[in-house]
Amino acid sequence: MADFIQLLIAGLATGGIYALAAVGFTLLWQTSQTINFAQGEFVMLPAFFVLIGMSFFGMPFWLACVAALILSMITLGFMFKKLLVDPMLNHGTLPLVIATIGLAILMKEGVREFYGADAWPFPPLAEATNVTVLGAALSLQSLIILGITIGAVVALQLFLSGTRTGRQMQATALNPSVARILGIPVERMILYTFLINAALVMLAALLITPIYLAKFSNGELLGLYAFIAAIIGGFNQMRGAIVGGLVLGVIDNFTAVYISTQYRLVVPLVFLIIIILFRPQGLLGRVEERTV
Amino acid sequence: MMVSKKTLAVAAMALSVVFLLVAPFLFKPYGVFILSTWVVMTIAAIGLNLTLGYAGQVSLAQAAFVGIGSYITAYLTTRGWPFWSTYMLAGTSCFIVGWLLGYPALRVQHHYLAFVTLAFNTLVYLIFRNEEWLTRGIYGIMNIPRPEVLGWSMAKPIPFYYFLLAHLALISAATWALIQSPWGRAFIAVRENPIRALSLGVDTRRYTLMAFALGAGLGGISGSLYAALVQFIDPTPFALGLSLNLLLMVIVGGSGYFFGPFLGAVVAVLLPEWLRFAQGYYLMGYAALVMLLMIFCPTGLLGFADRLLTPKAKSDSGPNPVLPDSAAPQKAAG
């Protein structure tokens, strides 16, 4: 029983990590039909912003984080949208997919060449202590990740449904042409989602790098998992990404113990295929009616 | 204008053919090997261009078919089977698997289809890695022999290059004929407007599956040739990365253009090699160039050339180069 709880909660905690990266996926998809193949690298890079701030410029940790957040918003938010997404917006998703694949290579190789291929330790937000719940030892860190992830998404939801800007963003996501007719500054709304995504990946980097360690190749696996999480939950629903991430984390753990470690990725993938074929809008997603 | 465009295309083609024929005498063995890799990748990309560019079905599983073809040839030729039998088997097996993989495409499309095929590719990769009794897993299969043609050994780099080039020529000709045939027109009809195609009596079901199967079959053939070219295979090249790379070739070259994959493979295979003078920065330079290419020619190199040469592209009678995503309605919920 302790094992079961251990697996369940550890799975949820890891799932929280996937969810955090997946939320950004769904945001970008909803507002601009961007499938960001560099999302994993988006989480990898801010950690190095922090490390560079600390080692190169001698900043204290908190200041490095603030600087990294600003830098993320500028590069991964503003510049990403203006330089890469905007020119391709009218040409369908595929050219942009290719461009983000290129971007992923660029970020990965850049970090490897300029900072090194090694894994680097990263300051943790919380002490590495354990909490015992029903006989299962859980790391405080994982629980904090889970808590902050859910907190961040709830806050985001509240923002989206509770504020004027948030509702305008939702309208933009639902139907940009109608939104435009209604006088909503669609362009600015789309830009906001990119900035929010940049802030989210920064948050994700802060939460997970102490566990993942900062390494240039972190994005590969994380990107794939975030991708799967987003699809399982519903590609067009933010809440879906949370559920998808958590479900994925738990399935992954139970597969490893009760089915096979060599094929641990198979069950989530098969699950994904089944979801797409029989419920393509995902567990929580809504049916997509809009034509592009 | 039309005339000059056509002349230009023919001239460019003739030059390319001459170059490909004399290339082995201009380069060292390394250059010949890289060109051989280009040929093999072009064949796989031609397959994907059929599925994606002409029939509008997004597939991220082409690497899986290249892998299946490679393993069939590697496994059987190292057990004494003649190359040709394994080559045919690689093509037909992938055709069949591709046909089966096409069924999800009847339910979902676009990004959803991309995800299903992405999952398929990862599954196949895991099988390659884990089923050691069959694939030798991470140990890989060594000493894959190169074929003989009418008693002539193709083992040396230059004969093998011409052997590959002959394949490319035959496959190109066959693909060209297919595209000009009613089948090709049916593919495009399925891409442009499936509902209208259906109402006009096109069996969209069959053509969708056929587009998948043909693309996969070419992937298998390319894999078979890849195994003979590299003479050693392990699972690593057949992961998702290659599928994305093949997608890149099709899109960068110009999706839905006959010569798109040829140019796309030049970018994906030859460009990184040209950039190697930049030492550690070559992959970064490559990535940056790909991004720039997409920013300035989102319809691919040929789409860009087309736009340059045809001021008001309305009267073009050739294969209509519209990207699948931009025009077709989304059939999300199946």
Next chain:
Amino acid sequence: MKLLKSIASLSALALMAATPAVAQVKLAYIGEISGQLAVSGGNFRDGVVLAVEEINAKGGIAGQRINLTLYDTQTNPGVARAQTQKALDDNPYAVLGPVLSGNVKVTMPLFIQAEMPHFIGGEAADLVTLGDKYLFRTSFGQQIGMPKIANYIRDEIKAKSIALIWVNNDFGKTGRDNLLKELASRNIRLAADVSTEAGQVDFAADIVKLKAANADAVFVYSNEEECARIMREAKRQGLKGPFVGDTTLLSQKTIELAADAAEGVQGHVGLTSDAPLKEVEEYKARFQKRFNYVSDHNGIKGYTGVYAIKYVTEKKLGGKFDRKALAEAMRGLTITPKDEPGILIETTWDQNGEIDRISFLAEVVGGKQKITKILPKIGK
């Protein structure tokens, strides 16, 4: 720091192009600079670069400056073959790399055909049995390392059953297969066999499996970061060891990343920059000064490979650059640090290019790797 290094090497490159033609000897490094194995390949490369810079600063090999070219295989066999062909077209004197065993295999036929001595980092057992007379290892194969570990498990730990956790890639899988063979012949039962992925982060499920196996000892065979994560999770779940491992589990990097979770880990270390030998310690310091990170065993492999070429060329061939003679002289050769300090540890190559060296039993005590015993060379 790395940026500075890159700029430095670029300007060095520019200088190299500008210097008038002195006699030069070409060496090539073909390896995993990018891709899955970039850490190992990068370490190997930096070891090679360090050795080349040192040797050139002292006048080169037999008076000829080394002209080193780097070829990136991207950890992909097709690219590895192309790059090897490219290197061979340039007609180098000898080649270093690759590290990944699969990449060694794909390039092997080309080296045999070109009769090119190549100093590899690969440790898969079968590499020396494939008929490549020009292949030389820079660290011993797993068929030599694993029996030592199996003996250690039997004699020192006195374990009757063992739970195994390993990384499912070229390195982990071949090591596991060799260890299983050795354990079976010593009647040690395999209680659990847990495969993990490279880059895996969450090991909760894997540790649950290891716990359920209830074995006398746990063997951890993975890359440094994953080893560290495994140890942390093991500590969290209260999995009792003893934990046994190889070079990676006991490396300073793992200890640093795992913090106190690595305490008490023990095992066998084939090649380590933590070895208590003066030459190795000095190497470690030089490497860290040059590249600003700590060399792993792959760095030593690359470094000693270059010095082996230098030693043989100068001392055995009388300064003549003859490839076939180099390969000939390597076979059955022993180099000691007294003859050539750059070899770091006394090393013997046999007729197949396999290596014999001392190795170490070690334990993690107080956050440091402590060598408890030095195992002699096999041939002694």
